[in-house]
Amino acid sequence: MRREIPLAITFLIGVFMLVDFFVPHHGVSAAAEEMKQWGTIVIAASILLGVGNLIRVHFRKIRRKSDGWGYSIMTLASMAVMLYFGGPWGTIEEGSAFNWMFLNMQVPLQSTMFSLLAFFIASAAYRAFRLRSAEAGLLLIAAIIVMLGRVPLGQFLTRGLPEKATLPWLTETIMAYPNMAAFRGILMGAALGVMAMGLRIILGIERSYLGGEK
Numbered sequence: 001m002r003r004e005i006p007l008a009i010t011f012l013i014g015v016f017m018l019v020d021f022f023v024p025h026h027g028v029s030a031a032a033e034e035m036k037q038w039g040t041i042v043i044a045a046s047i048l049l050g051v052g053n054l055i056r057v058h059f060r061k062i063r064r065k066s067d068g069w070g071y072s073i074m075t076l077a078s079m080a081v082m083l084y085f086g087g088p089w090g091t092i093e094e095g096s097a098f099n100w101m102f103l104n105m106q107v108p109l110q111s112t113m114f115s116l117l118a119f120f121i122a123s124a125a126y127r128a129f130r131l132r133s134a135e136a137g138l139l140l141i142a143a144i145i146v147m148l149g150r151v152p153l154g155q156f157l158t159r160g161l162p163e164k165a166t167l168p169w170l171t172e173t174i175m176a177y178p179n180m181a182a183f184r185g186i187l188m189g190a191a192l193g194v195m196a197m198g199l200r201i202i203l204g205i206e207r208s209y210l211g212g213e214k
Contacts, residue, residue, distance in 0.1 A: 149170060
């Protein structure tokens, strides 16, 4: 019963939410909206579980003095400070200590981390654009056109040419047609994957959320 009851609840709620999508009845919509509110409450409660798990994992690393345990101390100390200044004892309004730490510490750290992604992207682009096949050659040509068409240099190199021969026009054409077609294909594939996973969960085929049982 420990697994059958959650499976039954998942099936009933999943089917009811599907019915709400296809049946525009006020009573059904109101009940579905109430269930969505319950879901929001459960998600909010899961944040507390995440915080508890974070504390447990890092306390274990500190106690055992595992590799990088000093970073665990900084993580827990930073979390405690932000919780104190942003919790019931503090405020998050403009000019507050929490707001100052967020703007002058959190935001610069995030910017630094995201700026490092540029080097990883450049490395991945170098590996992807090497001419090993005809498809890689097309990818390289399209990438060069798009990159040059997005900067003033591309406009300068093709100035004086007919509009449909300029790099900006070629860039917009590539982005509007072949790139959009590929993007929509990927999006449709992802949507079908989400639908398939949703049906597997509703029908009880996918049970990993119950503790690892497939």
